[in-house]
Amino acid sequence: MRKNVIAGNWKMNKTLSEATQFVDDVMDKIPSEDKVEAIVCAPFPYLASLAEKTKGTNVKVSAQNMHFEDNGAFTGEVSPVMLKDIGVTHVVIGHSERREYFAETDETVNKKTHAAFNHGLTPIVCVGETLEQREANETKSLVETQVKKAIEGLSNEQVAQTIIAYEPVWAIGTGKTASSEDANEVCAHIRQVVKSVTDEVTAEAVIIQYGGSVKPSNVDELLAQSDIDGALVGGASLEADSFLQLVEAGAK
Numbered sequence: 001m002r003k004n005v006i007a008g009n010w011k012m013n014k015t016l017s018e019a020t021q022f023v024d025d026v027m028d029k030i031p032s033e034d035k036v037e038a039i040v041c042a043p044f045p046y047l048a049s050l051a052e053k054t055k056g057t058n059v060k061v062s063a064q065n066m067h068f069e070d071n072g073a074f075t076g077e078v079s080p081v082m083l084k085d086i087g088v089t090h091v092v093i094g095h096s097e098r099r100e101y102f103a104e105t106d107e108t109v110n111k112k113t114h115a116a117f118n119h120g121l122t123p124i125v126c127v128g129e130t131l132e133q134r135e136a137n138e139t140k141s142l143v144e145t146q147v148k149k150a151i152e153g154l155s156n157e158q159v160a161q162t163i164i165a166y167e168p169v170w171a172i173g174t175g176k177t178a179s180s181e182d183a184n185e186v187c188a189h190i191r192q193v194v195k196s197v198t199d200e201v202t203a204e205a206v207i208i209q210y211g212g213s214v215k216p217s218n219v220d221e222l223l224a225q226s227d228i229d230g231a232l233v234g235g236a237s238l239e240a241d242s243f244l245q246l247v248e249a250g251a252k
């Protein structure tokens with residue numbers, strides 16, 4: 001049985017005191033780790049203090065991006081070594097906003113996924129189509145290419161530990177959610193793609209999240225689907241109460 005993973009992606013939001021307050025508010029109310037995994041994906045400046053604060057609790061701390069090199073002349077970048085060193089456990093890779101605004105490609109996503117595993121970080125790899133691609137009926141082939149490229153060269157064991165987030169770009173921050181059946185169809189396709197390049201055991205183990213306007217009012221229906229194992233949530237993860245409701249839904 002796969003466990004749900006609920007990750008709140010704060011994107012470029014919150015001050016340090018707001019971030020700290022959020023974690024204080026949710027930390028002791030998160031259900032136990034065998035029921036659900038709860039992750040906050042915070043901006044870089046807050047990661048060290050949030051990781052320190054949540055040590056020993058069931059709140060994991062994730063970065064929203066990183067470079068694939070260990071160190072070097074890459075002004076403004078943050079490496080996997082640094083993230084591991086400060087207690088970060090997860091890293092979001094290939095979010096559509098990074099693909100769209102910061103030239104992230106399937107190739108850099110693959111390098112970053114390898115770098116994450118090389119340093120003991122769990123990658124949350126994002127894939128998903130634009131509205132134009134959906135209307136052109138390209139969703140499945142696009143997502144297939146993105147997934148295959150992202151996990152290329154990983155061992156089956158590493159693939160099994162990868163979290164894949166299916167986030168249709170047209171559903172992000174728009175209030176438009178894919179219907180749970182449509183979301184599940186793509187997530188099931190992703191699992192088939194994983195199986196085609198690994199094996200059945202690996203495909204059954206991999207966590208596939210849905211993301212795109214997930215909120216407390218639609219999360220139950222999404223999580224009830226056969227191939228959706230959690231959610232990557234933007235807007236509705238910014239308030240502690242709302243995040244807690246999502247995590248509690250994941251623990252059911």
Ligand code: 13P
Nearest residue numbers: 009172173212213234235
């Ligand atoms: P929203 O939940 O705000 O649509 O954002 C989804 C997302 O991009 C999470 O990474």
